Amino acid sequence: MIDLLATHYNYLMFVALVGLGLYGVTASSNLVKKIIGLNIFQVGIFLFIVTSGYIDGGSPPVVHGHGAETYVSPLPHVLILTAIVVGVSLTAVALALVVRIYEAYGTLDEDTIREVRLND
Amino acid sequence: MTAITAELTVVLTFALLTAVAATFLRDVLNAIIAFAAFSFGIAVAWLLLAAPDVALTEAAVGAGITTVFFLVTIAKTVRPGGERLFEPIAWRSVAVVAVLVGALLTTVRSLPAVGAMNSPVATSRITEYYLGNAYDQTGVENAVTAVLAAYRGFDTLGEATVVIAAGLAVLLVLRQEAYV
Structure with missing residues (x-):
């Protein structure tokens, strides 16, 4: 387990962040905090993918005019750039829905909203 | 055998601690501030992982725009008050998370070491x-x-x-x- 900490620390952090994100989504009854949990989950997966392309001592993939010999893979970076922008778009839509839910129910607490809906 | 640099270890540990704070702080404004700090920590981690483009995007979009969206949302809605600083632990969620984390941990050992020259993506x-x-x-x-x-x-x-x-x-x- 100790040697895993030395060689696989990024992957252990990925597992921890994904676990924390899932906890945030399921445990909190506040809708805004659920969305924060969703973002933490997402960043955990980004960490996994960016780490998979990393080479010890590798340079950023700027391929012309530099003397470095080893470059890290550019493809995971491209995928994560796209995923970050898509993630913020989804967060914006989710937060807009949260604002509308607050206008309709006057609360952001999931349990209270469920009670209001049962009473209707 | 490659070892992870001390800087990366420190930055990732900082990111994990801020993520824990964002998850467990009761006040939503506190959680949003912790989440912004988490995004900055992760942006520095991208830089250390030789991904400067991702670091710039994370700092601008993750720490910048996303934080503004969250702040606008709580300005238009409510912050749940209360005297407690942290949320109580929800044990049912802990059970669900334990299943996921346990399943993922069994796979970590079979992944290539971080920074290995012969990892499938690098080759x-x-x-x-x-x-x-x-x-x-x-x-x-x-x-x-x-x-x-x-x-x-x-x-x-x-x-x-x-x-x-x-x-x-x-x-x-x-x-x-x-x-x-």
């Missing part, structure tokens, strides 16, 4: 192709830009479509039809 033919041909074929020095805008240009067009669709959805959900 992939696609990686070699992009690094070998990106400058000659596109004239762009930054291979990330070359892949984003040239080789995977349609992917980026799809990303732009998602952003437009999300913007329209936000305006419609908030009943701002005058702008649509």
